[in-house]
Amino acid sequence: MPNFTPDQNKAIVLEAFDTLFNQRDAIAAARFWSPDYIQHSAHVPAGRDGLFARTAAAPPDMSYEHQLAVAEGDFVLLHGRFNNIGQAAAWIVVDICRLKDGVLVEHWDVIQDEVGQAQSAGGHPMYGTAFPS
Template identity: 60%
Template sequence: MAKTTPEQNKARVLEAFDTLFNRRDYAAAERFWSDRYIQHSAHIAPGREGLFDLVRTLPETLRYENQLIVAEGDYVIAHGRFSGNGRPAAWIAADVVRFEDGKLAEHWDVLQDEATRAESVSGLPMFGDRFAA
């Protein structure tokens, strides 16, 4: 059983997300996601294949950008943006990942459409320090 540190887990999440969402390298992505992967997202079918199959249906323009990543023990929370998703607005996501044996073993997320400047009651962007173009 591989035991990883929170810093290693943060780096692995960022590399895994880049490999799957930005590069679409499914074979390489398999080394990051456990074959016993548990998916809690209501919009994604079970398991690693459910996630990979969803990504295959999304436009090639899909991109993941990370704004903030924190880790404690075997858990990582990544605050990011999924743009080019084929929807009117990008998704702002808080992805929670649990590691087991050095791999992404379980996942939960909270997704919200990114607000424009006109839609933001606070007047502040949801991601980074400026509104998306």
């Protein structure tokens, strides 16, 4: 039975997200997601097929970028941004992924619309070092 380190799990999740959300290659991405994948997001239909269908229906210029990846055991947390999602604002997201034997088996997320400086009560950007233009 394979035993993956937290750093290996982090690399797997980052490659999986890039493959699915940036390269938009569901065939290649299938190796990263279990056929029995459990999806807890309110925005994505159940299972791997639901995730892939949701991604295929997204605007063609949608993209994902991550700012931070943290791993502990079989869990990887990403702080990232989904751009060009077909809504007025990008999404700032914390994705929580659970892996088993190097494959994503479960996912949760916390999503906020990105705001500009005028809407930021704290005066700091939600992602990166600059507010969106």
